[in-house]
Amino acid sequence: MTPFPVELDRGFAQGAAEIAVEAGDLLRTYYHRGVAMEYKGDVDIVTEADRASEKLIAAAIASRFPGHGIFGEEGTRLSLEREFRWYVDPLDGTTNFAHGFPVFCVSLGLERRPAGLRPGQDGELVAGVIYEPLRGDLFAAERGKGAWLNGARLHVSAVAQLQESLLATGFPSHKRHVNPNIHFYQQLTLRSHGIRRAGSAALDLAYCAAGRIDAFWEFNLNPWDTAAGALLVTEAGGRMTRFDGDPFRLDSQEILATNGLLQAELQQFFDDMFSGRNIGPVPTPAEYAARRKSGARE
Numbered sequence: 001m002t003p004f005p006v007e008l009d010r011g012f013a014q015g016a017a018e019i020a021v022e023a024g025d026l027l028r029t030y031y032h033r034g035v036a037m038e039y040k041g042d043v044d045i046v047t048e049a050d051r052a053s054e055k056l057i058a059a060a061i062a063s064r065f066p067g068h069g070i071f072g073e074e075g076t077r078l079s080l081e082r083e084f085r086w087y088v089d090p091l092d093g094t095t096n097f098a099h100g101f102p103v104f105c106v107s108l109g110l111e112r113r114p115a116g117l118r119p120g121q122d123g124e125l126v127a128g129v130i131y132e133p134l135r136g137d138l139f140a141a142e143r144g145k146g147a148w149l150n151g152a153r154l155h156v157s158a159v160a161q162l163q164e165s166l167l168a169t170g171f172p173s174h175k176r177h178v179n180p181n182i183h184f185y186q187q188l189t190l191r192s193h194g195i196r197r198a199g200s201a202a203l204d205l206a207y208c209a210a211g212r213i214d215a216f217w218e219f220n221l222n223p224w225d226t227a228a229g230a231l232l233v234t235e236a237g238g239r240m241t242r243f244d245g246d247p248f249r250l251d252s253q254e255i256l257a258t259n260g261l262l263q264a265e266l267q268q269f270f271d272d273m274f275s276g277r278n279i280g281p282v283p284t285p286a287e288y289a290a291r292r293k294s295g296a297r298e
Helices: 012-033 048-064 094-098 181-189 201-209 223-235 263-275 285-297
Strands: 037-039 045-047 069-072 084-092 105-112 124-132 137-142 146-149 166-169 194-196 215-219 239-241 254-258
Touching: 012 048, 012 084, 012 105, 012 124, 012 137, 045 048, 045 094, 048 069, 048 084, 048 105, 069 223, 084 094, 084 201, 084 223, 105 201, 105 223, 124 201, 124 223, 137 201, 137 223, 146 223, 166 181, 166 201, 181 194, 181 215, 181 263, 201 215, 201 223, 201 254, 215 263, 223 239, 223 254, 239 263, 254 263
Parallel strands: 069 084, 166 194, 166 215
Antiparallel strands: 037 045, 084 105, 105 124, 124 137, 137 146, 215 254, 239 254
């Protein structure tokens, strides 16, 4: 396994990391020999690897963390009434994987749900691990102990202006025709250094925590997509909210992850987009330069 920080030794994250690496090794084997594909939607691809990875992870969690609940993308629902619940994405980036595009990961996020919590109410995210098997990158976080990549401490970027930022987003693999994100993509790609669309929300969040991108937004994600990455972002010094700045929720239909410095500008942008105001022409290069100088003086 890649180096693991002593700050997280013997905790939930270390156990999850060992499980994620084992699942990642399995995915790598499937990836290199090819997989049989199935379709459960028009372009929503399910592979043998998804199910094999989730089966491995569920068994390993049951062994290592007996009594913990499991909520998996591929249908595993075990002991959801328990205090601790793992959100498992056994293969985030399924479409990439199935087409041989080398961007995918395993994501494991742990929520603590104390007694008395209502079924639709979020608990507290306490640990998260994202493993990218083809790169060997292991992202890990525990609440109050920071976020880490291969044993090195992570921190979000210091980019303070949208016009200087590199952003990321995603689009659903099905029902894209009813998703409004293309309109937001169009406006933001013209107002930033660019937008990356890698096809894995979990990795987008991990990359935000690592400062590789400055912010990430998306519509209609699921708890297994976001649980681990959300903790990575906040433990790396960033912010996780809805588009209007309200607190992030595991079942949120809106995800906005930022380095914190871009939060107000992006929040204002989303407010303007939803209300249909202040979406004027994109600033000229000279106007951008003036803004840059103004920002440097402040």
